Amino acid sequence: MSDHRMAPVSLPVAAHEPPYYAVVFTSVRSEAEGDDGYDRAAERLGELVKDIPGFLGEDAARTPGGLGVTVAYFRDLAGIEEWRRHQEHRAAKEYGREHWYERYSLHIARVEHSHGFERARG
Amino acid sequence: MSDHRMAPVSLPVAAHEPPYYAVVFTSVRSEAEGDDGYDRAAERLGELVKDIPGFLGEDAARTPGGLGVTVAYFRDLAGIEEWRRHQEHRAAKEYGREHWYERYSLHIARVEHSHGFERARG
Numbered sequence: 301m302s303d304h305r306m307a308p309v310s311l312p313v314a315a316h317e318p319p320y321y322a323v324v325f326t327s328v329r330s331e332a333e334g335d336d337g338y339d340r341a342a343e344r345l346g347e348l349v350k351d352i353p354g355f356l357g358e359d360a361a362r363t364p365g366g367l368g369v370t371v372a373y374f375r376d377l378a379g380i381e382e383w384r385r386h387q388e389h390r391a392a393k394e395y396g397r398e399h400w401y402e403r404y405s406l407h408i409a410r411v412e413h414s415h416g417f418e419r420a421r422g
Numbered sequence: 423m424s425d426h427r428m429a430p431v432s433l434p435v436a437a438h439e440p441p442y443y444a445v446v447f448t449s450v451r452s453e454a455e456g457d458d459g460y461d462r463a464a465e466r467l468g469e470l471v472k473d474i475p476g477f478l479g480e481d482a483a484r485t486p487g488g489l490g491v492t493v494a495y496f497r498d499l500a501g502i503e504e505w506r507r508h509q510e511h512r513a514a515k516e517y518g519r520e521h522w523y524e525r526y527s528l529h530i531a532r533v534e535h536s537h538g539f540e541r542a543r544g
Binding site: 310313402408 | 432433434435436437443444446448449450452481482483484485486488489490491492493495519523524525526527528529530531532533534535536537538539540541
């Protein structure tokens with residue numbers, strides 16, 4: 301079935317062969333600030349992270365007025381560490397703590413099991 | 423379509439002391455079916471899972487017309503397994519594969535590092 305909305309629905313990052321790593325970032329945006337460059341920065345970082353060795357993909361969702369959950373997948377911890385040290389990423393996180401986020405939690409986890417489901421067409 | 427803005431903003435599940443486990447469920451809803459009991463089932467399951475020993479909390483977000491990401495946290499794999507075998511949960515998953523979801527990915531991961539941020543009031 302075709303989708304005529306402006307933004308295509310991205311597909312979930314596929315289940316890879318374990319082990320690999322998931323970085324779960326869950327946030328509440330601050331209410332007072334408006335967008336304040338957030339969307340542009342998110343798009344820019346979403347491009348930059350693709351250059352990190354072992355980056356497998358990223359899924360993001362945000363309930364309007366509610367929580368945002370972003371999960372980035374990496375083959376190993378070295379990639380996560382490289383992304384953590386990335387200068388533009390660090391600057392964005394620092395700005396985010398001052399302007400964009402009311403609170404957030406970060407969980408770095410080693411994936412041990414995974415599977416996917418895709419509906420059969422019929 | 424339900425209006426998620428009606429619900430108060432929940433707080434992200436806090437960073438617990440590792441190790442613990444994260445179950446990441448990322449989905450694309452099917453377009454043809456409407457709600458079809460989804461919201462009610464999600465609410466019901468969200469209550470049931472609280473009775474699972476070692477359940478630490480759950481964060482969920484869905485971009486309208488886009489991806490949904492739900493992350494449930496458990497102290498150990500035994501809790502995840504108990505939830506996986508839970509009869510009402512199993513029935514909902516089976517129904518979901520037939521009616522609610524176009525596709526999904528599930529990643530079960532052992533959290534090794536975590537931290538939280540909360541904006542200082544001032």
